[in-house]
Amino acid sequence: MRYGIYVKERLGQLLFVSGVMVTAEIFLLTVRANLVVSIYTALCFYGVYFLISWAEFWRKKIYFHNIRESLGGLDKKYLLPEMLGYPKNQEERLLKEIIEDLGKSMTDHVSCYKTAEKEYKEYIELWIHEVKTPIAAGKLMVENHRTEVAAELEEELEKIENYTEQALFYARSAHVEKDYLIRAVSLKELVTEAVKHNKRALIAKGAGIEMEGLDTLVYSDEKWLAFILNQILSNSIKYSDKKSLRLSFKGNAERERICLIIGDNGRGIKSSDLDRVFEKGFTGTRGKQAAQATGLGLYLCKKLCRRLGHGIEIASTEGEGCQVTLIFPKGSYAAVGIGRKSLQK
Numbered sequence: 258m259r260y261g262i263y264v265k266e267r268l269g270q271l272l273f274v275s276g277v278m279v280t281a282e283i284f285l286l287t288v289r290a291n292l293v294v295s296i297y298t299a300l301c302f303y304g305v306y307f308l309i310s311w312a313e314f315w316r317k318k319i320y321f322h323n324i325r326e327s328l329g330g331l332d333k334k335y336l337l338p339e340m341l342g343y344p345k346n347q348e349e350r351l352l353k354e355i356i357e358d359l360g361k362s363m364t365d366h367v368s369c370y371k372t373a374e375k376e377y378k379e380y381i382e383l384w385i386h387e388v389k390t391p392i393a394a395g396k397l398m399v400e401n402h403r404t405e406v407a408a409e410l411e412e413e414l415e416k417i418e419n420y421t422e423q424a425l426f427y428a429r430s431a432h433v434e435k436d437y438l439i440r441a442v443s444l445k446e447l448v449t450e451a452v453k454h455n456k457r458a459l460i461a462k463g464a465g466i467e468m469e470g471l472d473t474l475v476y477s478d479e480k481w482l483a484f485i486l487n488q489i490l491s492n493s494i495k496y497s498d499k500k501s502l503r504l505s506f507k508g509n510a511e512r513e514r515i516c517l518i519i520g521d522n523g524r525g526i527k528s529s530d531l532d533r534v535f536e537k538g539f540t541g542t543r544g545k546q547a548a549q550a551t552g553l554g555l556y557l558c559k560k561l562c563r564r565l566g567h568g569i570e571i572a573s574t575e576g577e578g579c580q581v582t583l584i585f586p587k588g589s590y591a592a593v594g595i596g597r598k599s600l601q602k
Contacts, residue, residue, distance in 0.1 A: 258318045264310060271306070278302040320349065335360045378428050385425045392418050412457060419491065423553060426484050430560050437478035437565070444517055445471035447479070448506045451486040458494045462502040470508035475515050475585040481561050485569075488554040489519055489581050496579075497523035514568075517583040526573040534571055535559040 264271065278299055285295050327340040338357045344350035392414055399411040448471055452459065459466075493504060502521065509516040526534060533539045538552040555571070562569045568584030 258314070258321065260311065260314050263314045267310065270310075274302060274306045335363060381428045382425060385421050385428075388421055389418070392421070412461075415457065419487070422484070423488070423557070426481075426561070427553060427557060430557060430564070437481055439476055439478055439565075441474045442477050442479050442482060443471075444473055444475060444508050444515075447483060447486060448517075450483060451490055454483075454487055455490050455494060458491075459502070459504075462494060462497055463500050464494075464502040464504055467503070467505040467507075469506070470510070471506060471517075473508050473510055473515060475517075477565055477567065477585065481565060485558045485561055485583070486519075488558050492554055493519070493521040493523055493579070497521065513587050515585045515587065517585070518580060519583070520578060520580040522578040525575040525577050525579055526571070527575050531571065531573060535569075 281298055281302070282295055285298065324337070324341065328334060328337055331337060331340065338353055338360060341349075341353050341356075344353050395414050396411060399407045399414065445468070448468060452466060490504070494502070502523065505518075505520040507518045507520070509518060530539075534555050535558075536552075537556040539556075540552040559569055562583070566586065568582075568586075570582045570584070571579065572582070573579040
């Protein structure tokens, strides 16, 4: 707040004081008062006015400065009315009541949206669980009627199952802390299960698998980590043009962390796309060529890794392959950076 602007905004008051002062000066002239008395009277009028306005200006300036300071120190801004204290005058009381009414209105709206979001999430989870039954029944019928068409149908059913699984994990990703169990997990067992889960697609690509240094334990939630691995494998398969896909899984134990490095010899990622691969809905140049790309896989991997206290990095050289590194801290779940780097040729 500036005093000059404060006075300018109250120009009506100043004109009124000036009018009263001019009236007083005219009265003094009629009674033939001394010039010194006239000047003294004018100075008194303006002096008293500016003294009162200056005091009022500083009182309001300090009051609003304290409000701004309180607001800046709050994580939850809507708690501001609780920090204002007891109002000293009618103006402050009205301001506090207005802020409280606004906060209450905002809280009511947020509550409505939260309720709607919860109901929608519950519906999605219920729908996904229900749709798994016909998918399982369809796969069972395919198993009992082996034909060339049945094999293709089974492949499509597996895609549907993977997408419904992705939708389920997406719906739950905002509340991972309510649905996980941290315990020691074998990297070798996790990788083996992920390979088995994608065996049909890997066989179709003529994939070769290399595993190294996986005889180690990490602390994570087995279910969520398996989903992350499946998403990474799915991307490697989806974006491979080669009939001889090569996948490598390497465990690397360091002083303060354990890394699982997953590499492939697929198309790779353009350097201009690397910074955005973890963004929601981003499919990149390669993804636009694949109609089935959703841009959710790596986004979910990043989100779940952050929730679980893990790190994830991606490195790639276009045309040579891609490398995804999962990072598991030792001893604590300190935040691990999520970023990217470039592979050296």
